[in-house]
Amino acid sequence: xxxxxxxxxxxxxxxxxxxxxxxxxxxxxxxxxxxxxxxxxxxxxxxxxxxxxxxxxxxxxxxxxxxxxxxxxxxxxxxxxxxxxxxxxxxxxxxxxxxxxxxxxxxxxxxxxxxxxxxxxxxxxxxxxxxxxxxxx
Numbered sequence: 001x002x003x004x005x006x007x008x009x010x011x012x013x014x015x016x017x018x019x020x021x022x023x024x025x026x027x028x029x030x031x032x033x034x035x036x037x038x039x040x041x042x043x044x045x046x047x048x049x050x051x052x053x054x055x056x057x058x059x060x061x062x063x064x065x066x067x068x069x070x071x072x073x074x075x076x077x078x079x080x081x082x083x084x085x086x087x088x089x090x091x092x093x094x095x096x097x098x099x100x101x102x103x104x105x106x107x108x109x110x111x112x113x114x115x116x117x118x119x120x121x122x123x124x125x126x127x128x129x130x131x132x133x134x135x136x137x
Contacts, residue, residue, distance in 0.1 A: 003043045005028075030063075032061075044080065045084075046079075046080040092107050
C-alpha cells in the first residue's frame with residue numbers, strides 16, 4: 001500500500017492511476033489520521049503549482065509535520081515535482097519556509113539557457129559542475 005498525499009496541488013488521480021497500472025494499491029490521504037489508518041509502506045508527495053499555496057495547505061491539514069516525521073523515521077518516500085521542492089528549506093518561487101527535511105533553497109531555472117520557464121519535461125544533465133547545482137547557494 002502506498003499513500004499519496006493530496007495537498008490540493010496537482011493531479012493526484014494520475015499518480016494513483018500510475019500505481020494501479022503497475023499493480024500497486026494506493027490510497028489518497030488528506031490528513032495525518034488518514035495517513036496513519038492507511039498502514040502504508042510508502043508515501044508519495046506529488047505537487048504542481050505554487051510553492052507557497054502548497055506548503056500552506058500541508059500545514060493547514062497538519063500533513064507537514066506528518067511528512068517530516070515519516071521521512072525522519074527513514075520510511076520510503078517519493079517527492080514528485082513541487083512535492084520534492086517542498087522538502088527543502090525554501091524556494092525562490094515562494095516566500096514560505098519549506099519542510100526543511102533537506103538543506104538548501106530551490107533555485108529557479110535560469111532564463112538565459114534556452115530552456116522554457118516554466119519548464120516541463122526531461123532533459124539531459126551534462127555539466128554537473130554547473131554552479132546552479134551546487135549546494136549552499
